[in-house]
Amino acid sequence: MVKKAQIINFDINYVDDRFAKNLTKIYSKLLFDFSKSSVKRATMPFHIILEEAHRYVQNDNDKFLLGYNIFERITKEGRKYGVLLGLISQRPSELSETSLSQCSNFLIFKMLHPTDVDYIREMVPNVTQEVIKRLRILQPGTCVAFGSAFKVPVLVKMDMPSPAPSSSSCDISASWFIEKD
DSSP states (O other): OOOOOOOOOOOOTTSOHHHHHHHHHHHHHHHHHHHHTOSSTTSSOEEEEETTGGGTSOSOOOTTTTSSOHHHHHHHHGGGGTEEEEEOOSOGGGSOHHHHHTOOEEEEOOOOOHHHHHHHHHHSTTOOHHHHHHHTTOOTTEEEEEETTOSSOEEEEOOOOSSOOSOOOOOHHHHHOOOOO
């Protein structure tokens, strides 16, 4: 029997933050409700991966949209219905504490901002000072992986994407420098 899998990528990077947040929450709620109502629980798994998760998974109740924070509900109850949530963020301190506390595995890339480093130190179980030191000097494509899938924290070097995304920082000094004749 051949199982089929499908990946659907919603690129909402270019829409207004408020609209993107509402759209993401509504689609996530629809998937969660669909999975919950399934007669055979967790037979059709969904893995929702949110890039720039700090835009959507925040410490809020969203009383005006859903009446509760759908991402906190998915992180607390989703596994039994086959709905998993993967969070990707450069600003973990802006993520929902409840959602982050339910995560069991972490891939942490270079992190310099003291607020985010402190947040990881406090929120992630069994993180040592050695791991925190490594976070500040990691090269692109390298992360520290730890959690229930790892016996000890592991340094992981990932292949860089090919072609590389156009996400590098602007070289301001080169753009502003004008060579005189």
